[in-house]
Amino acid sequence: MTTPFGEAIRKIRRERGISQKDMAKALNVSAAYLSALENGKRGQPGFDFLQRVAGYLNIIWDEADDLFRVAAISHPRVVVDTAGMPASYTAFANALARQIHALRPETIRQLAELLDSAPKTGEKRP
Structure with missing residues:
Protein backbone atom coordinates (compact mmCIF):
# COMPACT_ATOMS: atom_id res chain seq x y z
CA MET A 1 0.00 0.00 0.00
CA THR A 2 1.04 3.57 -0.47
CA THR A 3 -0.08 7.15 0.16
CA PRO A 4 -1.14 9.87 -2.28
CA PHE A 5 2.28 11.48 -1.81
CA GLY A 6 4.08 8.17 -2.34
CA GLU A 7 2.17 7.57 -5.57
CA ALA A 8 2.87 11.11 -6.81
CA ILE A 9 6.61 10.98 -6.11
CA ALA A 26 20.47 14.32 -4.40
CA LEU A 27 18.01 15.05 -1.57
CA ASN A 28 20.52 14.00 1.10
CA VAL A 29 18.29 11.23 2.48
CA SER A 30 18.69 7.48 2.47
CA ALA A 31 17.21 5.37 -0.30
CA ALA A 32 15.43 3.45 2.46
CA TYR A 33 13.71 6.66 3.63
CA LEU A 34 12.60 7.55 0.10
CA SER A 35 11.35 4.00 -0.41
CA ALA A 36 9.43 4.14 2.88
CA LEU A 37 7.78 7.41 1.79
CA GLU A 38 6.82 5.93 -1.57
CA ASN A 39 5.42 2.81 0.08
CA GLY A 40 3.42 4.57 2.81
CA LYS A 41 5.60 3.33 5.64
CA ARG A 42 6.70 6.83 6.70
CA GLY A 43 4.55 9.72 7.80
CA GLN A 44 3.90 13.01 6.14
CA PRO A 45 7.16 14.58 4.92
CA GLY A 46 8.26 17.93 6.32
CA PHE A 47 8.14 21.26 4.51
CA ASP A 48 11.93 21.39 4.04
CA PHE A 49 11.95 17.97 2.38
CA LEU A 50 9.04 18.94 0.12
CA GLN A 51 10.88 22.06 -1.00
CA ARG A 52 14.00 20.02 -1.77
CA VAL A 53 11.89 17.56 -3.80
CA ALA A 54 10.24 20.39 -5.76
CA GLY A 55 13.62 21.99 -6.42
CA TYR A 56 15.31 18.75 -7.41
CA LEU A 57 12.50 17.80 -9.77
CA ASN A 58 12.27 21.38 -11.07
CA ILE A 59 8.54 21.39 -10.42
CA ILE A 60 6.60 24.53 -11.39
CA TRP A 61 4.25 26.34 -8.99
CA ASP A 62 1.00 24.51 -9.80
CA GLU A 63 2.68 21.11 -9.66
CA ALA A 64 4.42 22.07 -6.42
CA ASP A 65 1.09 23.12 -4.89
CA ASP A 66 -0.38 19.76 -5.91
CA LEU A 67 2.59 17.93 -4.40
CA PHE A 68 2.28 19.87 -1.13
CA ARG A 69 -1.50 19.19 -1.08
CA VAL A 70 -1.06 15.43 -1.50
CA ALA A 71 1.67 15.45 1.15
CA ALA A 72 -0.78 17.06 3.57
CA ILE A 73 -3.25 14.19 3.10
CA SER A 74 -0.67 11.42 3.18
CA HIS A 75 -0.10 10.63 6.82
CA PRO A 76 -0.72 6.85 7.08
CA ARG A 77 -1.66 7.06 10.78
CA VAL A 78 -4.48 9.54 11.30
CA VAL A 79 -5.79 10.82 14.63
CA VAL A 80 -9.41 11.97 14.73
CA ASP A 81 -10.16 14.28 17.65
CA THR A 82 -13.82 13.95 18.62
CA ALA A 83 -13.47 15.65 22.02
CA GLY A 84 -16.50 17.81 22.70
CA MET A 85 -18.55 16.20 19.93
CA PRO A 86 -21.65 14.04 20.37
CA ALA A 87 -21.04 10.40 21.32
CA SER A 88 -22.26 9.26 17.90
CA TYR A 89 -19.30 11.08 16.24
CA THR A 90 -16.81 9.26 18.47
CA ALA A 91 -18.52 5.93 17.81
CA PHE A 92 -18.43 6.58 14.05
CA ALA A 93 -14.72 7.52 14.09
CA ASN A 94 -13.89 4.35 16.02
CA ALA A 95 -15.99 2.15 13.74
CA LEU A 96 -14.27 3.63 10.70
CA ALA A 97 -10.84 3.01 12.25
CA ARG A 98 -11.74 -0.65 12.93
CA GLN A 99 -13.35 -1.37 9.57
CA ILE A 100 -11.65 0.84 6.97
CA HIS A 101 -9.44 -2.03 5.78
CA ALA A 102 -12.54 -4.04 4.86
CA LEU A 103 -14.30 -1.33 2.84
CA ARG A 104 -14.52 -1.73 -0.92
CA PRO A 105 -12.89 0.94 -3.13
CA GLU A 106 -16.36 1.96 -4.35
CA THR A 107 -17.48 2.57 -0.77
CA ILE A 108 -14.38 4.68 -0.10
CA ARG A 109 -15.09 6.70 -3.26
CA GLN A 110 -18.70 7.29 -2.15
CA LEU A 111 -17.63 8.36 1.33
CA ALA A 112 -15.00 10.70 -0.14
CA GLU A 113 -17.64 12.30 -2.37
CA LEU A 114 -19.91 12.74 0.64
CA LEU A 115 -17.12 14.38 2.62
CA ASP A 116 -16.21 16.63 -0.33
CA SER A 117 -19.79 17.91 -0.46
CA ALA A 118 -20.04 18.48 3.32
CA PRO A 119 -19.58 21.96 4.82
CA LYS A 120 -15.92 22.76 5.39
CA THR A 121 -14.45 23.68 8.78
CA GLY A 122 -15.91 26.98 9.91
CA GLU A 123 -18.97 26.73 7.66
CA LYS A 124 -22.38 26.33 9.22
CA ARG A 125 -24.16 23.02 8.91
CA PRO A 126 -27.59 23.11 7.23
Whole structure:
Protein backbone atom coordinates (compact mmCIF):
# COMPACT_ATOMS: atom_id res chain seq x y z
CA MET A 1 0.00 0.00 0.00
CA THR A 2 1.04 3.57 -0.47
CA THR A 3 -0.08 7.15 0.16
CA PRO A 4 -1.14 9.87 -2.28
CA PHE A 5 2.28 11.48 -1.81
CA GLY A 6 4.08 8.17 -2.34
CA GLU A 7 2.17 7.57 -5.57
CA ALA A 8 2.87 11.11 -6.81
CA ILE A 9 6.61 10.98 -6.11
CA ARG A 10 7.01 7.52 -7.63
CA LYS A 11 5.11 8.57 -10.76
CA ILE A 12 7.16 11.74 -11.30
CA ARG A 13 10.43 9.96 -10.53
CA ARG A 14 9.68 7.13 -12.97
CA GLU A 15 8.44 9.48 -15.71
CA ARG A 16 11.75 11.29 -15.49
CA GLY A 17 13.81 8.11 -15.38
CA ILE A 18 15.30 8.83 -11.96
CA SER A 19 16.23 5.96 -9.67
CA GLN A 20 15.32 6.01 -5.99
CA LYS A 21 18.99 5.81 -5.14
CA ASP A 22 19.92 8.83 -7.29
CA MET A 23 17.02 10.92 -6.02
CA ALA A 24 17.75 10.03 -2.41
CA LYS A 25 21.41 10.98 -2.82
CA ALA A 26 20.47 14.32 -4.40
CA LEU A 27 18.01 15.05 -1.57
CA ASN A 28 20.52 14.00 1.10
CA VAL A 29 18.29 11.23 2.48
CA SER A 30 18.69 7.48 2.47
CA ALA A 31 17.21 5.37 -0.30
CA ALA A 32 15.43 3.45 2.46
CA TYR A 33 13.71 6.66 3.63
CA LEU A 34 12.60 7.55 0.10
CA SER A 35 11.35 4.00 -0.41
CA ALA A 36 9.43 4.14 2.88
CA LEU A 37 7.78 7.41 1.79
CA GLU A 38 6.82 5.93 -1.57
CA ASN A 39 5.42 2.81 0.08
CA GLY A 40 3.42 4.57 2.81
CA LYS A 41 5.60 3.33 5.64
CA ARG A 42 6.70 6.83 6.70
CA GLY A 43 4.55 9.72 7.80
CA GLN A 44 3.90 13.01 6.14
CA PRO A 45 7.16 14.58 4.92
CA GLY A 46 8.26 17.93 6.32
CA PHE A 47 8.14 21.26 4.51
CA ASP A 48 11.93 21.39 4.04
CA PHE A 49 11.95 17.97 2.38
CA LEU A 50 9.04 18.94 0.12
CA GLN A 51 10.88 22.06 -1.00
CA ARG A 52 14.00 20.02 -1.77
CA VAL A 53 11.89 17.56 -3.80
CA ALA A 54 10.24 20.39 -5.76
CA GLY A 55 13.62 21.99 -6.42
CA TYR A 56 15.31 18.75 -7.41
CA LEU A 57 12.50 17.80 -9.77
CA ASN A 58 12.27 21.38 -11.07
CA ILE A 59 8.54 21.39 -10.42
CA ILE A 60 6.60 24.53 -11.39
CA TRP A 61 4.25 26.34 -8.99
CA ASP A 62 1.00 24.51 -9.80
CA GLU A 63 2.68 21.11 -9.66
CA ALA A 64 4.42 22.07 -6.42
CA ASP A 65 1.09 23.12 -4.89
CA ASP A 66 -0.38 19.76 -5.91
CA LEU A 67 2.59 17.93 -4.40
CA PHE A 68 2.28 19.87 -1.13
CA ARG A 69 -1.50 19.19 -1.08
CA VAL A 70 -1.06 15.43 -1.50
CA ALA A 71 1.67 15.45 1.15
CA ALA A 72 -0.78 17.06 3.57
CA ILE A 73 -3.25 14.19 3.10
CA SER A 74 -0.67 11.42 3.18
CA HIS A 75 -0.10 10.63 6.82
CA PRO A 76 -0.72 6.85 7.08
CA ARG A 77 -1.66 7.06 10.78
CA VAL A 78 -4.48 9.54 11.30
CA VAL A 79 -5.79 10.82 14.63
CA VAL A 80 -9.41 11.97 14.73
CA ASP A 81 -10.16 14.28 17.65
CA THR A 82 -13.82 13.95 18.62
CA ALA A 83 -13.47 15.65 22.02
CA GLY A 84 -16.50 17.81 22.70
CA MET A 85 -18.55 16.20 19.93
CA PRO A 86 -21.65 14.04 20.37
CA ALA A 87 -21.04 10.40 21.32
CA SER A 88 -22.26 9.26 17.90
CA TYR A 89 -19.30 11.08 16.24
CA THR A 90 -16.81 9.26 18.47
CA ALA A 91 -18.52 5.93 17.81
CA PHE A 92 -18.43 6.58 14.05
CA ALA A 93 -14.72 7.52 14.09
CA ASN A 94 -13.89 4.35 16.02
CA ALA A 95 -15.99 2.15 13.74
CA LEU A 96 -14.27 3.63 10.70
CA ALA A 97 -10.84 3.01 12.25
CA ARG A 98 -11.74 -0.65 12.93
CA GLN A 99 -13.35 -1.37 9.57
CA ILE A 100 -11.65 0.84 6.97
CA HIS A 101 -9.44 -2.03 5.78
CA ALA A 102 -12.54 -4.04 4.86
CA LEU A 103 -14.30 -1.33 2.84
CA ARG A 104 -14.52 -1.73 -0.92
CA PRO A 105 -12.89 0.94 -3.13
CA GLU A 106 -16.36 1.96 -4.35
CA THR A 107 -17.48 2.57 -0.77
CA ILE A 108 -14.38 4.68 -0.10
CA ARG A 109 -15.09 6.70 -3.26
CA GLN A 110 -18.70 7.29 -2.15
CA LEU A 111 -17.63 8.36 1.33
CA ALA A 112 -15.00 10.70 -0.14
CA GLU A 113 -17.64 12.30 -2.37
CA LEU A 114 -19.91 12.74 0.64
CA LEU A 115 -17.12 14.38 2.62
CA ASP A 116 -16.21 16.63 -0.33
CA SER A 117 -19.79 17.91 -0.46
CA ALA A 118 -20.04 18.48 3.32
CA PRO A 119 -19.58 21.96 4.82
CA LYS A 120 -15.92 22.76 5.39
CA THR A 121 -14.45 23.68 8.78
CA GLY A 122 -15.91 26.98 9.91
CA GLU A 123 -18.97 26.73 7.66
CA LYS A 124 -22.38 26.33 9.22
CA ARG A 125 -24.16 23.02 8.91
CA PRO A 126 -27.59 23.11 7.23
